[in-house]
Amino acid sequence: MGALRWVRLMVLPRVLWGSVPLFFLLLPAAESICPEPCDCQQHQHLLCTNRGLRSVPKAAEPQDVLTYSLGGNFIANISAFDFHRLAGLQRLDLQYNRIRSLHPKAFERLDRLEELYLGNNLLPALAPGTLSALAKLRILYVNANEIVRLSAASFSGLSSLVKLRLDGNELGSLSDSTFSGLPNLLYLHLESNRIRWLSRGAFNGLAKLRFLDLSGNQQSSIRHPDIFGPLRSLHTLLLASNSLQQLTGGLFQHLPGLAKLSLSGNRLAHLAPDAFTGLGSLKELRLEGNLLSHLPAALLEPLSSLEALDLSRNALTALHPATFGRLGRLRELSLRDNALTTLPGELFASSPALYRLELEGNAWSCDCRLSGLKHWLGAWHSQGRLLTVFVQCRLPPALAGKYLDYLQDAQLLPPQDGGSCHHGASPSAASPPPSVEGLDSNSSGAGLPRGPPGPPPSASTARLLGAPESAAAPPRAAVEAASPTPPLPGRPAASGRAPPSAAWPRRAGNPRSAPAAGVPPLVSDPCDFNKLFLCNLSVEAVGSTSVTVRWAVRPHRSPRLLGPARFRLLFDRFGAAVKFQRFVYLPERGEPAATLRELRPDTPYLVCVEGILGGRVCPVAPRDHCAGLVTLPEGGAAAAGGSRGPDQQLLTLVLLAVNALLLFAALAAWASRLLRKKVLGRRRRKAAPVHVRQLYSTRRPLRSMGTGVSNDFSGFQSHRPPRGAACALSEADLIEFPCERFMDSGGGGGGRHGDDHLLQRFAD
The missing domain is CATH 3.80.10.10 (Ribonuclease Inhibitor)
Structure with missing residues (x-):
């Protein structure tokens, strides 16, 4: 049940058993797994950063906790029981505390831990066996502590470790096989220590290491020429800001894959002619800030792949x-x-x-x-x-x-x-x-x-431009746009624009010479390249954290380019104060498409593409090379309702439909009531009593009563034909009577006595 606990039913008094049903009531009570000063996310991430804690708080139900962040507190000690219930923990952050001691069994139950951050604390050492239980650990930060020495036992059991940070400690030396138990290590940071001596076998066992940073130490020389021998896969080696005064010949001969070497900020005054032997793959060499007064003629011969060389701030x-x-x-x-x-x-x-x-x-x-x-x-x-x-x-x-x-x-x-x-x-x-x-x-x-005619563009350039190799030259506008303009004396040219031409001074009567006939013009300005060739920027496959961006290179007449063209993508949140803090460079001769990842869900972005020509980019991307997009909510379109609530558009449509049904029901009720009133009105009019005046209308023919009728009202209902004439009465009379009843008869049977008799009958 996770955080749900069952509340026991209290024993009821005997007097109540007769009135309470005989069944058990199990009432679940929700209890948060979060300690009181912390926050939780989905009951899997405990966030206790910057809460002023002096000890590790206890979680109520820690079985499902994956991330535990305790950075920025005042924790001084880690006991054996602080994390013993967090068996499923994968990431533990203890940075920026005051930790001085780690119990040897503090992490013994964290066999699923993949990331451990112990940086910026006060640890004086890593006791042997403290980390041996972390068989799945991939990232370990122990930077900015007070560690003085290390041994092979300090990292025993960490066979899955990929990145290790030990920078900013007090290390003075590295002994043999210190990292021999880390066969999968790729990144090792040892900068900003006090290392003065490296043992010959200090890097044994690091056959897969690609990045090694030893800058900011106190080495005056590297005595053993084979010290970097085990690092066959090394890609980057940083030895800057040491006190190196000389380099042993052949020191880097066992690093065939090294691409970047930094020796800046040292005290190198002389380099042996074979100092860089074996570095055939080196692309970047930094020697700035040394004391070099001359370079041997054959010093750089082995560096056939070198692309960047910095010799500034020397002598x-x-x-x-x-x-x-x-x-x-x-x-x-x-x-x-x-x-x-x-x-x-x-x-x-x-x-x-x-x-x-x-x-x-x-x-x-x-x-x-x-x-x-x-x-x-x-x-x-x-x-x-x-x-x-x-x-x-x-x-x-x-x-x-x-x-x-x-x-x-x-x-x-x-x-x-x-x-x-x-x-x-x-x-x-x-x-x-x-x-x-x-x-x-x-x-x-x-x-x-190569000579006056000029060669056709290479196959790679032709494929990039989408034009055949034998295409003709572009219009003159492209040639004029690519023509450089010299700046004013003492004023540097704008970065990214074509450099000034010293061979074409602006003189009266000495115009610039046109390109030779049949030679395609040289496009050297990246702004011209963007304007003439880039087109059709579009965004596809928009997700919650990623998007695919595609563009096209317009099939244009094939000019000569200043080297192979590359592209870079600039992207940032729409409306940011400082635009394009992030950009991605794409490899040469790559497909004109890229996928941006690690974006924020449900966020508007602006994406632009720029061409890089001759190592230069256009300072401002044109508007037609930019596109806007909005990432989907977290979880994508299909799971947006499950992770972030119901879809707002769908909810709006449902509410509108419900409102329409309610309005229709109200109109139907009103129409039904109106119709009912009309029907009932008609029925009432049919069933209502008719007025006497309508029953006995003066417009109806009078029925005479004969002389021999009895003296009661039955005589008025006789259907016998009339015998006498009817007397005229006014329409205000309600009942019609035969007039002979009210006339004086000439016979003996009439007279005053008859009138009194009639009056007496009506009086009744």
């Missing part, structure tokens, strides 16, 4: 021309806030996918050694393949504060220190560099034509 003074020679997929490069004064013009020639380059914050010397870089920037800007790059001159004093792309070649004089101009312009630097062998210009994101 780099120069770069070898072949530093980025093997980075054919490099898209983002930051060299800002270094000590660079010049760069060779061919430094970026082997990176055809590069579109974001940050060079500001350096002490640039604008002399002839930068002419090669200036020509390369102008050529790539003219094709819309590069965002605005700010190279502000510091030397010579005559050019201080000016930007390199607005200077003329004649202004780039030889260096004042007597150096040569060997980094000057060259034929290869002045013209756009060819694509790297084996990489298609469109698939790599460059969109660079």
Whole structure:
């Protein structure tokens, strides 16, 4: 019966047994399973958050409780009996309390528990065996406590654990096989501790681990080159904000699947040439905030898949021309806030996918050694393949504060220190560099034509646009829309727009050159892509927490795109003050559709789609690329009546129908009453007594009474024919009588005596 308890029947006095029926009355009394200061939801979720509790309250009927939230209280101890009746508990939240001790048997009966949150407490340790009964536990938060050391026994029995947070503790070291009992662990957070030493076998048993965060610790070096050897599946490794001064060669050689490596905020002054050996799948490398003054020429050669490289806030003074020679997929490069004064013009020639380059914050010397870089920037800007790059001159004093792309070649004089101009312009630097062998210009994101005719778009781009590869060029409007416009000196260009063109200065009599005949124009502005190609945004399969969004790419004449086009969805609650706090990026070459999940039921949303071209998006989505929707009530359309009450529309229709029936019944009753009145009126008129005047009308022929009739009223009813003449009476008389009764007779039988006799009869 759940929370229903049966009330026992009290014994009645003997005097009442004769008058009380002989049967037992079982009266159910509802007793809430909620402790007094807590709230309950569907008798399965106990919410006791921020109630000022100093101990764990007791639930009356805890068999069906799935979630127990006790966060934000003042609980200091967890005893062995606080949760011993909650055998079906799946989620337990004890965060933000003052817990200092956990009884070793506190969780021994919670064999169904899947999530345990113990973060932001005062736990000094995890006693061995405390968590051993939690065989189904998948998420464990023990962050922001005071744990000093861990052992393998601390996590014994947690074979199903997927995510473990130990950040924000006082850990100073990790011993061998600390996590060996966690074979299914995927995410491990160890940041913001005091770890200075890692044992060689600290990560043994973590063959499936994908995310490891060791940032914010105090490691000065990693001594053992095989320390990350067991992490064959690692995808992300964060070693930022430590005190690392050097990296052992081949330290990451056993991480073939690593995609992101962060070494920022350390004290690295030198990197071995083989420091990144084995990282062929690495896509993002962060080295900002170190003390690097130079990079070995072969340092980045193993990183053939690298897409983003951050070298900002170092002490780099120069770069070898072949530093980025093997980075054919490099898209983002930051060299800002270094000590660079010049760069060779061919430094970026082997990176055809590069579109974001940050060079500001350096002490640039604008002399002839930068002419090669200036020509390369102008050529790539003219094709819309590069965002605005700010190279502000510091030397010579005559050019201080000016930007390199607005200077003329004649202004780039030889260096004042007597150096040569060997980094000057060259034929290869002045013209756009060819694509790297084996990489298609469109698939790599460059969109660079190979020679004057220009290649047709790649098959993937043709499929994306829905047009054949041999389609003709789009209208001139698309070409003009894609043409970049230089900004004012000293003012950065708007993000998301086409960068300025240094190769096309605005001069009188020197118009921009038109594209060569037969070469499809290059569409580089994502706003133009949205305007020309995106269409038919629609929402389908709207549910209570999810919705499917579809759109189409207009089959247009095939232009050349600045790399493969991607899409992102922006969605937020309709009417939000700050729009589009949430967005989803979709993979390249994916189907133009996506399913948004984890929405709120019965809530209006606004969904927009934007195209991403060359890594840039249009700042504001056009109105015709947005759609509104309202999610269904919780449980969907079919179960809306069961989980959130009856359907409001159906209830309204039922009420209207009932009102119509009542109105019809009232009208029928009124009509029936009116008809009944009419029928009864007719019957009453038929059955009512007729007036004497109508019975004896003066208009009827008079009946005479003969002379020989008796002296009673029977004579007036005679049907014999009249014998005498009738006397005329007025119509006011009620009864007609023969006139001979009132006349003086000439015979002996008349006279006064006869009159008195008649008067006497009527007087009676």
